[in-house]
Amino acid sequence: MGARIVVAGASMGGLRAAEQLRAAGWTGAVTVVGAEPHMPYNRPPLSKEVLAGKAPFASLAFTPKASVADVDWRLGTGVTSARLADRVVVLEDGTELPFDGLVVATGMRPRRLRCPGPLAGRHTVRTIADAQGLRDELTRPGVRVVVVGAGFIGCEVAATAVALGAAEVTVVDPLPLPMVGPLGELLATALLRRHEERGVRFALGAGVAGFEGEDRVTGVVLDDGTVLAADVVVESVGSVANTEWLDGNGLDLSDGVLTDEQLRVGGLPYVVAVGDVARFPNARYDGVARRVEHWSIPTDTARHAAKALVAHLTGVDAGLAPFAPLPTFWSDQHEFRLQSFGAPGLGKGDVRVLDGDPGADVLVGYHRDGSLVGVVALGGQAAVGAAARYRSELLKQPALTAQGIPT
Amino acid sequence: MKVVVDMNKCQDHGQCVFAAPDVFRMDDDGRLAYVPDPDDALRAEVEEAADVCPLQAIRIED
Ligand SMILES: Cc1cc2nc3c(=O)[nH]c(=O)nc-3n(C[C@H](O)[C@H](O)[C@H](O)COP(=O)(O)OP(=O)(O)OC[C@H]3O[C@@H](n4cnc5c(N)ncnc54)[C@H](O)[C@@H]3O)c2cc1C
Ligand code: SF4
Numbered sequence: 001m002g003a004r005i006v007v008a009g010a011s012m013g014g015l016r017a018a019e020q021l022r023a024a025g026w027t028g029a030v031t032v033v034g035a036e037p038h039m040p041y042n043r044p045p046l047s048k049e050v051l052a053g054k055a056p057f058a059s060l061a062f063t064p065k066a067s068v069a070d071v072d073w074r075l076g077t078g079v080t081s082a083r084l085a086d087r088v089v090v091l092e093d094g095t096e097l098p099f100d101g102l103v104v105a106t107g108m109r110p111r112r113l114r115c116p117g118p119l120a121g122r123h124t125v126r127t128i129a130d131a132q133g134l135r136d137e138l139t140r141p142g143v144r145v146v147v148v149g150a151g152f153i154g155c156e157v158a159a160t161a162v163a164l165g166a167a168e169v170t171v172v173d174p175l176p177l178p179m180v181g182p183l184g185e186l187l188a189t190a191l192l193r194r195h196e197e198r199g200v201r202f203a204l205g206a207g208v209a210g211f212e213g214e215d216r217v218t219g220v221v222l223d224d225g226t227v228l229a230a231d232v233v234v235e236s237v238g239s240v241a242n243t244e245w246l247d248g249n250g251l252d253l254s255d256g257v258l259t260d261e262q263l264r265v266g267g268l269p270y271v272v273a274v275g276d277v278a279r280f281p282n283a284r285y286d287g288v289a290r291r292v293e294h295w296s297i298p299t300d301t302a303r304h305a306a307k308a309l310v311a312h313l314t315g316v317d318a319g320l321a322p323f324a325p326l327p328t329f330w331s332d333q334h335e336f337r338l339q340s341f342g343a344p345g346l347g348k349g350d351v352r353v354l355d356g357d358p359g360a361d362v363l364v365g366y367h368r369d370g371s372l373v374g375v376v377a378l379g380g381q382a383a384v385g386a387a388a389r390y391r392s393e394l395l396k397q398p399a400l401t402a403q404g405i406p407t
Numbered sequence: 408m409k410v411v412v413d414m415n416k417c418q419d420h421g422q423c424v425f426a427a428p429d430v431f432r433m434d435d436d437g438r439l440a441y442v443p444d445p446d447d448a449l450r451a452e453v454e455e456a457a458d459v460c461p462l463q464a465i466r467i468e469d
Contacts, residue, residue: 016458042463044461055416059416062463063463063466065454295461296459299458299459328422330420330461332418339420381419381437382437384419384420384421384437385421385433385437388421388424388425388433391425
């Protein structure tokens with residue numbers, strides 16, 4: 001039998017990995033195994049255009065490149081375990097799939113709240129099936145919606161629910177401001193005001209103690225005893241890495257899959273990780289390994305990891321520099337956009353308005369040791385365009401490794 | 408090489424401009440403008456632009 005690379009996970013990371021293996025010169029077999037029944041599709045519209053009904057579900061499908069026409073797609077079946085030393089993965093139906101190289105691309109799943117109460121009426125947003133179920137409920141007249149978690153998905157879903165005509169939309173979070181973790185106070189305050197002006201209510205500084213209702217949820221009980229009436233609850237309280245199938249291989253799976261600076265896993269040159277699940281050091285910053293749940297990351301990681309893996313399997317020295325992507329992130333809420341370049345989270349201690357003002361279009365810079373590490377724009381096209389002008393400056397920044405905290 | 412951007416999908420993210428500045432640019436109003444028939448030497452850049460478009464609005468036809 002010829003050489004084969006197995007890709008575990010058939011979403012954006014898995015697709016980009018397959019394409020980039022071909023681009024890196026891999027001519028052997030590629031098998032992509034995916035738990036979902038669908039070919040890879042694009043997730044961001046699930047909380048935005050598609051949830052709002054502005055774009056059809058069919059528009060989500062990625063168009064795979066011609067170079068992956070001969071890839072063997074095993075869809076609707078998960079990988080249940082792996083014996084990395086033996087170079088074998090085991091599928092749900094017991095099939096053992098031997099491999100020469102393995103790409104870990106199994107991504108994340110939503111974290112669930114563990115408090116008491118009925119499950120019916122409670123939703124998460126990660127898959128097509130999730131968004132279909134949520135859309136059916138959000139479009140019922142007079143619906144009252146409680147969103148638990150004021151991160152980016154929670155904020156987007158709240159905005160979409162208002163646009164769909166929900167009677168009440170309330171966002172609950174134990175933190176004092178929406179998206180304050182990634183953005184810091186200045187922008188989070190501006191974001192809160194924009195949402196409130198457009199009809200979203202907030203219960204901030206409050207945790208969820210439980211859910212009311214017999215067969216399905218009718219209310220959300222906060223930890224101060226307040227009850228918010230709810231026909232639909234959306235839980236957007238973060239995500240959990242899909243790594244259980246890698247248990248037993250001696251890997252660091254404490255938060256996703258730890259990789260080295262070439263995206264290799266567990267010191268094995270024939271196993272790499274891509275996308276949301278990869279916890280990688282970024283040579284552009286402080287060398288601390290982090291997972292990055294941004295849409296740009298599956299493509300960036302796949303390009304680098306595929307080169308590293310194919311070079312190893314074909315016995316050439318790729319001479320690859322350490323992986324050092326410039327993270328980019330966007331979020332659409334109501335009619336405004338957040339656009340981020342770089343790593344604002346590393347510079348929350350020194351936040352400066354670079355352009356505009358927080359009441360209107362604004363561009364904010366995040367600094368560490370005096371130098372710019374990230375910019376975030378909030379507003380319309382002008383603000384986003386202004387952010388783009390700082391992108392090249394961020395790309396030119398010297399690495400922060402000198403002051404870095406060793407991993 | 409023929410490039411087609413579905414302007415109904417495009418939301419002027421500008422990611423394509425970073426990937427392939429010779430083919431895509433933002434005009435003075437912040438709207439996307441592009442070269443529909445770029446030279447084949449630019450294929451790698453244009454493929455990258457298609458990959459990074461958040462709306463997946465860019466198609467490469469042959
Ligand atoms: C609703 C939503 C909105 C978003 N909006 C934005 C946005 O506006 N901007 C932005 O920058 N990013 C956004 N993102 C983030 C972006 O979509 C993710 O970063 C991206 O989807 C990650 O891709 P991935 O392939 O790494 O992981 P995933 O998309 O999580 O894919 C992993 C795949 O692996 C499969 N799998 C899991 N376990 C197994 C197993 N054992 N065997 C086989 N298959 C398995 C899963 O079923 C899944 O299909 C959004 C995400 C969501 C969910
Ligand atoms: S990246 Fe896509 S959405 Fe953005 S300007 Fe280019 S084509 Fe339009």
